[in-house]
Amino acid sequence: MKLIRYDYPTLPGTRDFDRLLNEFWNGLPRFADFVAAPARIPADLYEDEGNVYARFELPGFKREELNVQLENSVLTVSVERKSAKEGEADLSANRSMSVPDGLDMDKVGAKYEDGVLTVTLPKKAEIKPRAIEIR
């Protein structure tokens, strides 16, 4: 059996109303936007045929301040920065997320660009979808 995401049907006339409503809510400043240092590092998880991708929003760090660890299908990103200014507290934060099973842990790669850290986790060959030849 295959699970397929169910898309709720929308009446043609209600689409504009939905859009208006969404614009209204998205236009309001969110509480989180007022907080300069977010308590939680936003993380996204994606996949395609060959890889699973984890993306973390971490603006303003240097590569050497970022640390990525993988243990028992839990991916942890931690940041640490010694304060440059006298009297200012050192900064450290971390974020963990579980990643799916069946990944090739030895071939994990990470890239940091424009304040977004992308960790690429290749799937093991045996779980990649493959076409089966009919003879």
Add this chain to the structure above:
Amino acid sequence: MTDTLVSNECKIRPAYETSENADAYEVRVFMPGVGKDGIGISLENDELRVSGRRSASIPEGWRPLSRESRGADYQLRLGLNVKIDGEKIEARNENGVLILTLPKAEALKFRKIPVL
């Protein structure tokens, strides 16, 4: 299927910090995902506007498993209640943080007055 979060016209108001030294104010705007080419800055009637367009949207073929970040672009409007030298604004982008240096207008600068 298009990603509704990305296609939405609405903008995120980015987090920012301000600081001041003897010659200038510094504004640091946090816009992860925005490269150098995606930044727009304008100053009009004491209102500083910063916009940031995300450089890398999600590559073709990536299916989201879970999402927390909002894929929208950024927009920040700051009303300035201090006089600055608009001609000499400097901006640089460091790993998703836009650092703006707004030099103080000459009239505001600290001046040492010699006693004759």
